[in-house]
Amino acid sequence: MAQNPIRIKSLTPQKQNAKRNTAQARVEVQLAKVSNEWAELFQQSYETVRKERVNTNG
Secondary structure, three states: OOOOOOOOOOOHOOOOOOHHHHOOOOOOOHHHHHHHHHHHHHHHHHHHHHHHHHHHHH
8 A cells, every 4th residue: 555645735935924914914904993993982082072161161
């Protein structure tokens, strides 16, 4: 019986870098979405506080 060697498919450095870059880009997109959500929340709270101050002072 002939033995068939197990072939392990290894990624070339270019493919490893491409996968790493893709994963990094996904993380950056998610981070940007979260940052935008926080920015919107801060903006809304700032505007709400401003309106309340105007209403109490005016």
